[in-house]
Amino acid sequence: MHLFYTPDINSNIYQLSExxxxxxxxxxxxxxxxxxxxxxxxxxxxLAKVTNDHPKRTILSIINHQQQFGKRNHYLHIAVAPTKNIERFEWFLEKATEIGVDEITPIICEHSERKEIKIERSNKIITSAVKQSLKAYHPKLNEAITFANFLNIATADAKFIAHCHQNTKQNIESGFAKYQKYLILIGPEGDFSQTEINGALQNGFVPISLGNSRLRTETAALAACFEVNYLNKV
Amino acid sequence: MHLFYTPDINSNIYQLSExxxxxxxxxxxxxxxxxxxxxxxxxxxxLAKVTNDHPKRTILSIINHQQQFGKRNHYLHIAVAPTKNIERFEWFLEKATEIGVDEITPIICEHSERKEIKIERSNKIITSAVKQSLKAYHPKLNEAITFANFLNIATADAKFIAHCHQNTKQNIESGFAKYQKYLILIGPEGDFSQTEINGALQNGFVPISLGNSRLRTETAALAACFEVNYLNKV
Known part of the structure; x- marks a missing residue:
């Protein structure tokens, strides 16, 4: 059945945009x-039906509805440096939405080559994936923020940083607690700086490895999504 | 350090192509x-060094080498219907190579809109991902084959089919045995036909679910890669 995204629905009648x-x-x-x-x-x-098929002001009438459809059993926030090639970041937005994510924050790091993203365009990609994968929850995309400022406001039950430096790191599943609010930091192509890593550690982020492969930024961010969703499977 | 893919290396001296x-x-x-x-x-x-910096016939001399670098502890074969939009299939090739896969077979199914792929172009994408993610093993890409013909030749220790029909399905981790040769079938945008599913079941394929989300073909194929690699983590 065809699906429309109607965030402003507030009665039993809904008029589609032009x-x-x-x-x-x-x-x-x-x-x-x-x-x-x-x-x-x-x-x-x-579930709705067409009650007026005007090609510019189509009216739908709600037949029935359910709340909390597909409600997730945890909250996953990925803070990731946008890739130099924006297509790779947009690909991550689509795939993370399909796999399952609640909040995404683009973080601008010391080694970031890309300093900004177009929120409206990015949100359209997320909305398209929401519709395609039949999700009733729309992931929240925050405005881009510098890494330093983000550290000051970042809160979660479990905070992780995935970096490529040769420090001691654990796998994310070590001591993993289910059904929490998770926040995972993923760095840019040039990785986090040592200063950034130190700042994260001082703020209680646990350094993690996402396996033995050398992953691109967007692949690492998606791997984190997969792992957290997998570990929260009922 | 820069990395070159040299499948035909057979001595301590290697001449790069033009x-x-x-x-x-x-x-x-x-x-x-x-x-x-x-x-x-x-x-x-x-590890090699440049011993002749001719811009058309560069000569490298091997300093040392190691075999079985990053050898995987299992064998994963994904047989997936190429997507209508070839970029989505190519994206899968790149990401699967990064995450870890040994063999990929494009299967042409009843509901496939795309009937062929360009092997040479696809292999270049895999090679590029091999180099980027520093892998010493190059995944094998087979020629496209019809689903029916593939069923006749498909062998593995553990065979799975991921389809969207409302039959009884198990999660892949149920009764999962590590360190095997796995083969996973992923269908086209229109899913496998009932005839194809029946054929797979008769050939010993176990129907699996890749979670509750409705995933695109290429996302499902990558999800299968993630899960099998994750379940084989030492």
Whole structure:
């Protein structure tokens, strides 16, 4: 069934935007009484039907809905340095959304070549993955922030930093507690600086290894998603 | 240190191809006595130095080498339907190489929209990922084959099929045995047909689920890589 992302839904009647109306009626060729799914990004999954097939102001009527659809049993926040090639970062946004993530913060590090991202464009990629993978929760994408400033505001039950320096590191599963709020730091192509690593350690981040392979930034960030989701499987 | 892929190395002297020579001398600007790494794709990792910096016929001399560098403790064969959008399949090739895979077979299924892939181009992507992630083993990419023909030749210690039909499925970790030869089937965007699933079951494939999320083909294939590698961590 076709799915629309409707974050502003607040009654039993919903009017699609002009763009979505056109998509619904002209592209998908839906007609009166055809059924669609809606997700609000906050856990709500709705079944609705077309009650007015106007190609610019399509009206949907809610038939039923459920809250907390696909609610996750933990909270995963990945703070990752955007890659020099933005496609690699955007790929991470899509895949992390599919696999399962709750919050993403782009962090600007000492060795970052990329200093900014386009939030609106990035959010569109996340929304597209939300729809494709039928998720009722929309991951939160924060504005980019410097690593130093992020350390000052970062909170979680379990905080990890994945870096490539030759220090003692543990696997993430060592002493892992399930159903927590996790925060994982992933550095840029040139890795975190020693100063950044020291700052993270002083703030209670545990250094972890994501295996023996030398992973690209976006692969490491996705590996962290996989591992945390895997370790929280019921 | 810079790394070259030299599958045909067979003595203590190696002459780079004209293209690689140009890259080595004109782009990387390496000079006599500069050191480089070589991998042969069969487990050999070499330390070599430039002994002739000719920009078309660069000569490297091996200083030392080790065999079975980064040898994996299991064998993972992923048979996956190439995606309609070839970039998604190519992305899988890169990421699977980084995470760890031994053999990949493109399978053409009943619901496949894409019927062929360019092996040479795909192999270049794998080679690039091999070099980037410093792997001495080069994953083997087979020619595309129909699903039916593949079933007739497919062998492994543990055979799995990941499909989206609502049959009984187990998680891959249920009764998982480590250090085996694994083969995992991943279907196209339209999933395997019921006939294909029946054929796989008759051939001893175990139906598995890769979690609760609805995953794209290439994400499912990578999820399988992650899980098998994770479950074989020592």
């Amino acid at each position: 763009e979505e109306s056109k998509h619904c009626i002209k592209v998908l060729r839906l007609k009166i009484n055809d059924e669609v799914n809606l997700v609000d990004g906050k856990g709500g999954l709705y | 293209e690689e020579s140009k890259h080595c001398i004109k782009v990387l600007r390496l000079k006599i006595n500069d050191e480089v790494n070589l991998v042969d794709g069969k487990g050999g990792l070499y």
